[in-house]
Amino acid sequence: MQIFSTFEHSVFIEMAISTLEKKGVKRENIFVIPLDNQTEERKVFDNLHRSDGTSFVDIGVALATAFSVIGASIGFELAWGPIYWGLIGAAIGFLIGFGIRLFTEIILKKRRRLLKGFHSEIIVIVNCEESEAEMIENILFSHYALGVAKVKVQK
Known part of the structure; x- marks a missing residue:
């Protein structure tokens, strides 16, 4: 046995x-x-066959909603109107949120993995x-x- x-x-x-x-x-x-420990760097973006369960759009969608409401509200006073400024605000909010999530995944979590020192x-x-x-x-x-x-x- x-x-x-x-x-x-x-x-x-x-x-x-x-x-x-x-x-x-x-x-x-x-x-x-x-x-053996994994020698290659982990991939940040998922593909069709592998997913780590981390979403990059969650903060982006929340900020897009907030920025679109603010953009539409301010858009009543501006030249292009509330619809265009709502869409512009949504795009800016999504890009900021996506950038925040990308920064936390690449920089902060990599640092945490190195400090923790995963052993096999x-x-x-x-x-x-x-x-x-x-x-x-x-x-x-x-x-x-x-x-x-x-x-x-x-x-």
Whole structure:
């Protein structure tokens, strides 16, 4: 039987491995693999096949509404009239809102990602007998494994 588990980069991995070795699991039956970090920069704009759930138009639409009302109100006094100035206000409001959202996504969130320092996870694979599976699963969960899966190996 093989037991797969994932851990965050922490000292709990070493503690789990040493506990497993103390309980009789041989070192040759424990396999630890660190996942690679993403090297390319994340894309800001979504495409048809991938979306991160972040909208760029939400602030733009709200500001377009506010600026169009203000533009239409002021437009009664100006030469082109309220309809043109309402449309001009909507376009200006949308562009300002889109610019604000673009700035927060590109500059501020990139800075936050760098400060947070995302580290990849680590996969731990343990080969064991079916009778030891419950004990190993409990040890891994007690040392803060993110997830554990058991797979029966056909011989």
